[in-house]
Amino acid sequence: MGALFGHREHLVRVAALFAAGLVVFLFLQALLVPQDFGVYGHYRAGALDDNRARPLAHAGRSTCVECHTDVQEAAKGGRHEKIGCEACHGPLARHAEDPSTTKAVRPDSRVLCRRCHATNVARPVRFPQIDPEEHAGKEACVTCHTAHNPGAEKGGENKGATR
Amino acid sequence: MSPDRRDFLARSGKLLILTGAAQVAFDSLLSGEPERAPNYRTSDHWWAMIIDVEKCIGCGNCVRACKEENDVPREPFYFRTWVERYHVPGGLSEQPQVDSPNGGYDGFEEKYPPGDGSKSFFVPKLCNQCSNSPCVQVCPVGATFDSPDGVVLVDRKYCLGCRYCVHACPYGCRFIDPRTRTVDKCSLCYHRITRGLTTACCETCPTGARQLGDLKNPRDPIHEYLRTHKVQVLKPQMATGSKTYYNGLDGSVR
Numbered sequence: 001m002g003a004l005f006g007h008r009e010h011l012v013r014v015a016a017l018f019a020a021g022l023v024v025f026l027f028l029q030a031l032l033v034p035q036d037f038g039v040y041g042h043y044r045a046g047a048l049d050d051n052r053a054r055p056l057a058h059a060g061r062s063t064c065v066e067c068h069t070d071v072q073e074a075a076k077g078g079r080h081e082k083i084g085c086e087a088c089h090g091p092l093a094r095h096a097e098d099p100s101t102t103k104a105v106r107p108d109s110r111v112l113c114r115r116c117h118a119t120n121v122a123r124p125v126r127f128p129q130i131d132p133e134e135h136a137g138k139e140a141c142v143t144c145h146t147a148h149n150p151g152a153e154k155g156g157e158n159k160g161a162t163r
Numbered sequence: 164m165s166p167d168r169r170d171f172l173a174r175s176g177k178l179l180i181l182t183g184a185a186q187v188a189f190d191s192l193l194s195g196e197p198e199r200a201p202n203y204r205t206s207d208h209w210w211a212m213i214i215d216v217e218k219c220i221g222c223g224n225c226v227r228a229c230k231e232e233n234d235v236p237r238e239p240f241y242f243r244t245w246v247e248r249y250h251v252p253g254g255l256s257e258q259p260q261v262d263s264p265n266g267g268y269d270g271f272e273e274k275y276p277p278g279d280g281s282k283s284f285f286v287p288k289l290c291n292q293c294s295n296s297p298c299v300q301v302c303p304v305g306a307t308f309d310s311p312d313g314v315v316l317v318d319r320k321y322c323l324g325c326r327y328c329v330h331a332c333p334y335g336c337r338f339i340d341p342r343t344r345t346v347d348k349c350s351l352c353y354h355r356i357t358r359g360l361t362t363a364c365c366e367t368c369p370t371g372a373r374q375l376g377d378l379k380n381p382r383d384p385i386h387e388y389l390r391t392h393k394v395q396v397l398k399p400q401m402a403t404g405s406k407t408y409y410n411g412l413d414g415s416v417r
Contacts, residue, residue, distance in 0.1 A: 041308055056360075080369075
């Protein structure tokens with residue numbers, strides 16, 4: 001015991017060093033860890049807002065039909081009635097914000113329709129599929145079919161789907 | 164040792180502890196609620212996704228819409244969601260042939276002849292929004308986390324790009340964005356669902372093969388769906404608590 005207190009000065013120095021280190025650590029921690037870290041868990045609470053702040057690309061069907069009621073009316077009762085507008089027309093949130101500057105591009109039916117309706121064994125059996133060349137040659141799909149309501153054909157014979 | 168010094172140490176120790184506690188309490192008071200969107204409370208939602216394999220036609224709308232909505236690099240191998248085609252010769256689940264040309268971005272050209280005695284189907288994949296996610300557990304800095312409404316999100320400002328989570332995810336749902344060198348993954352369109360919209364993939368799915376659901380909303384049709392369908396999650400043996408439920412999932416799907 002006597003020897004321990006004989007070295008009291010050394011112990012005080014080590015203790016002072018530890019205390020100084022602790023102060024520096026606490027200072028740096030307060031400086032570097034954001035205020036909102038750990039409010040909800042081991043993450044920055046502000047990251048929720050960051051994720052929420054991204055801009056929209058797709059306006060959503062409910063926004064489209066605010067103006068395009070005629071298309072909604074045309075599709076009523078048809079097989080394409082429930083499909084979102086932007087499924088075929090692409091993301092159009094900018095068009096919905098300012099219709100004058102950004103216009104929708106009319107999709108090429110020869111490319112668009114076959115993405116869903118070209119024959120493919122992996123598709124569900126009951127889903128209407130055709131061999132585009134055999135079914136229509138080089139004719140565009142919209143020559144005979146109405147895209148928004150494919151059940152109501154533009155005159156002529158309804159060849160129907162092969163599968 | 165004089166009693167005075169002992170008393171002093173005890174007092175200052177108590178003071179230190181109390182100040183720390185007061186600071187924690189004060190911090191949480193100052194930071195307030197994260198909900199700045201007026202009508203959205205994270206505690207009222209618990210998001211999930213339903214994938215109906217029997218409805219998927221492999222058109223790739225979801226892949227294209229997701230890349231547009233979330234600014235995902237257009238090159239192949241960067242996907243927040245993608246579609247796989249399974250081809251199971253002879254219906255034997257052990258040896259499926261799986262392909263996913265460009266993640267299904269351009270749709271699927273017919274590849275297998277019809278009537279060869281095999282079964283084929285499409286399986287859309289995305290982050291499973293696990294409630295016990297391996298990726299969250301391995302993140303060393305708290306840059307990926309479970310949000311209070313059940314979505315696994317990434318904090319881009321905090322991500323180091325260490326790739327631990329990319330390795331940890333059993334579903335291969337994460338990638339490193341080559342522009343920011345931080346990790347990215349499906350956020351279940353968090354910016355959309357918190358504004359009352361559905362995800363971009365659900366919005367553009369023509370057959371309703373994908374449906375967003377809120378398990379905390381008693382009026383959400385997801386409850387009826389889960390009651391009336393035989394659903395399965397991917398890799399249930401991993402015990403990830405996946406909240407992406409597949410209807411009509413084949414045993415060959417990995």
